[in-house]
Amino acid sequence: MKYSIFSLARAAFSGHKNWQRTWRDASPKARYDVVIIGGGGHGLATAWFLASEYGIRNVAVLEKGWIGSGNAGRNTTIIRSNYGLPGNTGFYELSMKLWERMEQDLNYNTMVSQRGVINLYHSDAQRDAYARRGNTMRINGIDAELLDLAAVRKMMPFLNFDNARFPVQGGLLQRRGGTARHDAVVWGYAHAASALGVDIIQNCEVTGFVRDANGKVTGVETSRGKIGAGKVGMAVAGSSSRVAAMAGLRLPIESHVLQAFVSEAIKPLIPNVMTFGAGHFYVSQSDKGGLVFGGDIDGYNSYAQRGNMPVMEDVCEGGMALMPMIGRVRLLRQWGGIMDMSMDGSPIIDKTPVDGLYLNAGWCYGGFKATPGSGLVFAHLLARDEPHQEAARFRLDRFRRGAMIDEKGVGAQPNLH
Amino acid sequence: MAEFSWLPRSPLEHALVVGACGAREVAPGISLTEIRNFDLIQIMARRGKGAELANAAKARFGMAAPEVPKAVSASDVTLIWSGPDQFLVLSKGGKHAMDILSQAFSQSASLSDQSHARALISISGTKARAMLAKLSSLDLHPASFPIGAAAATSIDHTSVNLWRGNDRPDGQAVFNLLVFATFAESLWHTMLDAAAEYGVDIGHSAEV
Amino acid sequence: MRIVCPFCGERELGEFTCLGDAKPVRPAAGASEDEVFDYVYLRDNIAGEMSEHWYHGGGCRAWLKITRNTLTHEICSVEPAAGAGARQAAR
Structure with a gap:
C-alpha cells in the first residue's frame, strides 16, 4: 500500500482498523536469482536497490531472527558523511545523498532529521586536524563549517566551557548530518522491497552453503530448508566471520561489542548530534527526550550482545566532562551490538574468492549511516559483478596490497579503531 | 655560576591544607595524613x-x-x-x-x-572504609583485607599501592597508599571529594 | 566480567586490557609473505572459548593468558603468560 495524506485520512475514517502490514512475511521458494543473508538495514537496502535500480526482483532476504533485530536496532541512529580519506569520503557522501531522498524513494517516514553533527575540538592540534578534515570534505563537495568558540557557545550554551583539562575551543559542523529512526529505516526498506516482489523470510538461519563441483556457491542450507541461488550476498556484520567460515573463508575481521545508552526523557536540550573530542562520547536527543549516547567498543572479542561496566563508566565520564548537569539524569536502557571490526576500520564490499559468494562486512561501528549507500553499492556489485565506483576501494584484498583505508591510523588493531 | 641545590618538596605541597575540611558539624570521620621524607x-x-x-x-x-x-x-x-x-x-x-x-x-x-617519585598518604578514621569504597573496587572489610594485606590496584584510573598498616591506638584501621607524584594532587582532590561528607582532618607527618 | 589475577586475586575488568587472540605466533624473519599476511591481518574470530592475552595494567602489571568464552563472557581459566614474574604463580 502507498502511504499518503489520503491513505491516512481513509484509515482515520475507519478508526485505523484497516491498516495492512507494511511488508509481506514470505516463505522460501526453491530458488532465487539473488539470496541476501541478513535482514538488517544493509541486507534489506541491498534487496530494494537490486529490485528498483537493477531490475532484479527474484530476490530473497534471509533473516535468522526478525528483521532489524541485530545492529540495525542497536545503534545511536547517527547519519553523517564527515570522512577524510579517499574511498570513504565519496562513499559516505553517496550514502548521505540517499538519506536525503530516502523517505520519497521508499514512501516511508524514516524520520530523517538533518539537525547537524558537530565534532568538538579541545586543542590547537585538534582544531588543525578538524580544519584539514573540513577542507577535505569541502573539496569533495561535502558541507563542513569550522566553528570557533563563540559560535559553539551560541549553538550550545549548556556545555561546560570552564573545563580546564578539556576546554571546548570550537567544532567542525556538518549541517546535513543528523539522525534517522533506525527501526523505521528497516521497515521502510522492507516495505519498499516487498512491494517490488522481494521475499523477506524471517526465522531462517543459514547453516551452510550449497556448492557445485567447481566450488561455486549455488544456494544455501537453512533452518527452513535448502534454497537455490544464482548469487549469494552476505550482509551479516557482527557475524561475518561465522558465516564466511561456512564457506571456508577467514576474514580480516574481529567481532567486538559496542554499547549504547538511553537516559530518561528530559526537556529538549541538545539541538544536534555532538561528539566530545577529548574522549569518545557522542550524543543526540531523541524525539521522546531521551539522551541517546555511546562511546568506544569494550575492547575484547565478543559475540554477546551486552557489554561491561568500565566502558559504561568511561562513556558517562565523557558526557560529564561536557555537560556536568546530566549527572543526575538516570540511565534508562543500555544495550550492546556486535561489530565487525576490520583491520583498518573501513568496510569490505567485494566478491570473495568463492565463486558466487559476495561479501558486505567490516562496518566497525559506523554501519548505520552507511545503510542506503551500502545497499546501493552492494546491489551494484551483485548485479554487475564489478564494484560501484564509490566502493572501488573497499576491496577484500586491500590488506594484502597495502591499500588500507585507515581513518584513525592505528593499523591492524581492531580493538583500537 | 649561581649556587644551585635541589629542594625536596612534597608533591602535595600546594594541594594539602592542614586542618579541618568538609562537614564541620560532625567529628571528623576521616584522617588524611601525608607522610613526607621517606x-x-x-x-x-x-x-x-x-x-x-x-x-x-x-x-x-x-x-x-x-x-x-x-x-x-x-x-x-x-x-x-x-x-x-x-x-x-x-x-x-x-x-x-x-x-x-x-x-x-x-x-x-x-x-x-622512588623516594621522590611517589606520594604516601595514610587514610584512617571511622569512615575510612566508607570513603575508600566510593573509589576502590576492592573489598576492604577486615575479613578480606586484614592488617598486612596489600594490593596493587587502581583508584580513579590511577595506579596505587595500597596496604593496611597497624591499627591506630584507638583501634581504627589505617590504609596506606602510594601514588605517583604527578598523579598525587589529582587523587588527593578526588579523595577529599569522597571524604567531605564525613568531615576530614588533614595533616602531614614525617613519621613512616 | 571480573578476572581472577593469579597474582592479585579477583579484580574488576577496568584494571585489565585485552590484547587479543593468543594463538597466532609471529612468523620467523624469513617467512613468506602469505604467512606474514595471515599473521597480521586474518583472524579466527572464534565464537566460543578463545585463548587471549590480557594485561593487568591497573594492578600488578603482569601479562596473563586467559581462556574466555566470547559468546557468554565466561572466563574459564587464567594463568600467567610466559615470561618474568611467572615463577611464583607457577608454583
Whole structure:
C-alpha cells in the first residue's frame, strides 16, 4: 500500500482498523536469482536497490531472527558523511545523498532529521586536524563549517566551557548530518522491497552453503530448508566471520561489542548530534527526550550482545566532562551490538574468492549511516559483478596490497579503531 | 655560576591544607595524613633470579620479602608487595637508601629509587572504609583485607599501592597508599571529594 | 566480567586490557609473505572459548593468558603468560 495524506485520512475514517502490514512475511521458494543473508538495514537496502535500480526482483532476504533485530536496532541512529580519506569520503557522501531522498524513494517516514553533527575540538592540534578534515570534505563537495568558540557557545550554551583539562575551543559542523529512526529505516526498506516482489523470510538461519563441483556457491542450507541461488550476498556484520567460515573463508575481521545508552526523557536540550573530542562520547536527543549516547567498543572479542561496566563508566565520564548537569539524569536502557571490526576500520564490499559468494562486512561501528549507500553499492556489485565506483576501494584484498583505508591510523588493531 | 641545590618538596605541597575540611558539624570521620621524607626503593628480580632475590632480601632485612600481596614490617623498614617477583622498600633516615641496597641486590635485582617519585598518604578514621569504597573496587572489610594485606590496584584510573598498616591506638584501621607524584594532587582532590561528607582532618607527618 | 589475577586475586575488568587472540605466533624473519599476511591481518574470530592475552595494567602489571568464552563472557581459566614474574604463580 502507498502511504499518503489520503491513505491516512481513509484509515482515520475507519478508526485505523484497516491498516495492512507494511511488508509481506514470505516463505522460501526453491530458488532465487539473488539470496541476501541478513535482514538488517544493509541486507534489506541491498534487496530494494537490486529490485528498483537493477531490475532484479527474484530476490530473497534471509533473516535468522526478525528483521532489524541485530545492529540495525542497536545503534545511536547517527547519519553523517564527515570522512577524510579517499574511498570513504565519496562513499559516505553517496550514502548521505540517499538519506536525503530516502523517505520519497521508499514512501516511508524514516524520520530523517538533518539537525547537524558537530565534532568538538579541545586543542590547537585538534582544531588543525578538524580544519584539514573540513577542507577535505569541502573539496569533495561535502558541507563542513569550522566553528570557533563563540559560535559553539551560541549553538550550545549548556556545555561546560570552564573545563580546564578539556576546554571546548570550537567544532567542525556538518549541517546535513543528523539522525534517522533506525527501526523505521528497516521497515521502510522492507516495505519498499516487498512491494517490488522481494521475499523477506524471517526465522531462517543459514547453516551452510550449497556448492557445485567447481566450488561455486549455488544456494544455501537453512533452518527452513535448502534454497537455490544464482548469487549469494552476505550482509551479516557482527557475524561475518561465522558465516564466511561456512564457506571456508577467514576474514580480516574481529567481532567486538559496542554499547549504547538511553537516559530518561528530559526537556529538549541538545539541538544536534555532538561528539566530545577529548574522549569518545557522542550524543543526540531523541524525539521522546531521551539522551541517546555511546562511546568506544569494550575492547575484547565478543559475540554477546551486552557489554561491561568500565566502558559504561568511561562513556558517562565523557558526557560529564561536557555537560556536568546530566549527572543526575538516570540511565534508562543500555544495550550492546556486535561489530565487525576490520583491520583498518573501513568496510569490505567485494566478491570473495568463492565463486558466487559476495561479501558486505567490516562496518566497525559506523554501519548505520552507511545503510542506503551500502545497499546501493552492494546491489551494484551483485548485479554487475564489478564494484560501484564509490566502493572501488573497499576491496577484500586491500590488506594484502597495502591499500588500507585507515581513518584513525592505528593499523591492524581492531580493538583500537 | 649561581649556587644551585635541589629542594625536596612534597608533591602535595600546594594541594594539602592542614586542618579541618568538609562537614564541620560532625567529628571528623576521616584522617588524611601525608607522610613526607621517606626512602622508597623498588626492587624487581632479574629474569630467573627470583629465588636469589628472596635469599638476598632475607639476609638484608632479616625477614622474607612478601611473595603474595602483603606488606611486612620490621622496626625500621616495611616491604610492600608490588607484583610478581617485585616489592617496595619503605624506610626512613637513609638506612635502606638506594646506595646501600644497590650493593646488597646487585646480583639478583634491578632497583629504582622512588623516594621522590611517589606520594604516601595514610587514610584512617571511622569512615575510612566508607570513603575508600566510593573509589576502590576492592573489598576492604577486615575479613578480606586484614592488617598486612596489600594490593596493587587502581583508584580513579590511577595506579596505587595500597596496604593496611597497624591499627591506630584507638583501634581504627589505617590504609596506606602510594601514588605517583604527578598523579598525587589529582587523587588527593578526588579523595577529599569522597571524604567531605564525613568531615576530614588533614595533616602531614614525617613519621613512616 | 571480573578476572581472577593469579597474582592479585579477583579484580574488576577496568584494571585489565585485552590484547587479543593468543594463538597466532609471529612468523620467523624469513617467512613468506602469505604467512606474514595471515599473521597480521586474518583472524579466527572464534565464537566460543578463545585463548587471549590480557594485561593487568591497573594492578600488578603482569601479562596473563586467559581462556574466555566470547559468546557468554565466561572466563574459564587464567594463568600467567610466559615470561618474568611467572615463577611464583607457577608454583
